[in-house]
């Protein structure tokens with residue numbers, strides 16, 4: 001814990017918050033344009049946060065007060081710590097030697113869990129319905145997420161012998177597309193599709209926003225939060241979206257820009273930063289922006305079945321193709337010349 | 338700092354206190370592509386805890402009286418109340434009905450009245466803008 005590390009970590013977290021909020025603004029703008037509206041300014045989420053910070057912070061009488069008040073802090077701090085463990089903007093993570101993919105998976109789980117606990121603690125019926133839905137949804141998609149991470153890790157374990165398979169070290173990790181044959185490519189594509197399908201649920205966006213459905217259960221687990229607490233949870237939601245997009249980028253597109261073009265080493269971090277933003281934007285565009293502009297909300301049982309049956313099967317197929325590619329791919333390709 | 342942010346980010350909660358639904362449809366119309374209030378940062382939220390502005394429609398029936406008071410108390414400060422439609426201002430066509438406890442300003446302090454039966458979306462947007470201007474004036478006085 002050197003001072004320089006602390007400064008770096010703080011800088012990184014502030015940057016992550018800023019990017020997450022701006023991406024949230026971009027999302028609202030893009031969705032508005034798709035519905036042929038003008039849409040709010042891109043900095044709207046930052047204005048919203050400023051406003052929420054000056055509002056009264058109400059704690060309901062029926063709430064379990066200390067749980068209700070600590071959960072927003074738990075949620076935002078885990079959502080921020082996440083960025084210390086995944087490679088960010090083409091740079092290696094600050095704590096790359098301390099953490100691995102399993103830890104990262106857990107860090108992704110805690111913010112929604114904290115939100116659900118806060119909802120249960122707020123003593124409102126709407127909030128507990130929202131929290132229950134959040135938990136059910138989480139149980140459905142975590143399975144898929146685990147399959148994706150373990151498939152890719154298995155792939156590395158058989159193709160790249162010396163690599164610690166769960167490592168979050170960017171340099172040790174070749175792009176998964178480069179180490180497989182045609183079958184494997186299709187397999188990875190299937191895994192990518194499943195991870196994009198998990199994205200709306202992770203981000204709490206349509207069509208999987210039933211846990212905070214504002215038109216039916218009054219913003220769900222957020223129902224009783226106001227002022228500072230709501231501002232923290234608002235930032236957490238933005239960070240969850242951005243964080244999971246970062247995670248997908250890291251799993252499937254870990255390559256940096258210098259692998260395609262030569263650049264002056266001095267400017268390279270800047271180019272890498274914008275390349276990273278472009279990748280995150282592409283992931284979010286495909287999985288959140290378009291989807292939330294054109295879909296309506298699922299019921300919770302439909303969403304759960306969607307993940308447990310459809311998406312989980314697709315991810316298993318992806319894994320199967322990876323295995324086929326490794327064991328009999330070579331002979332098959334030889335057969336067809 | 339904060340009040341300025343409120344100008345650009347008004348979150349609105351809509352309370353239907355026995356309205357005939359005409360006003361409610363006009364409020365929703367203000368969100369549609371034609372008027373698009375989201376470009377001013379105005380957003381319809383699902384719970385009074387998140388709200389800055391309460392849009393109250395309808396003459397306040399006896400059943401809704403307690404709920405309206407409760408919603409008003411649930412809204413965090415600083416808050417504004419905008420009454421939309423003639424019903425909320427004067428009870429309108431329901432004037433002196435047996436089951437009416439309103440108009441709204443008998444129960445909670447109202448900042449802006451928007452007239453019309455129902456008012457046009459432009460009028461509703463103007464009403465919210467006026468409510469904000471009123472908030473700014475109180476800030477200057479302090």
Ligand code: SF4
Nearest residue numbers: 357359422423424454
């Ligand atoms: S003012 Fe007119 S439109 Fe509005 S609730 Fe009353 S009767 Fe309906």
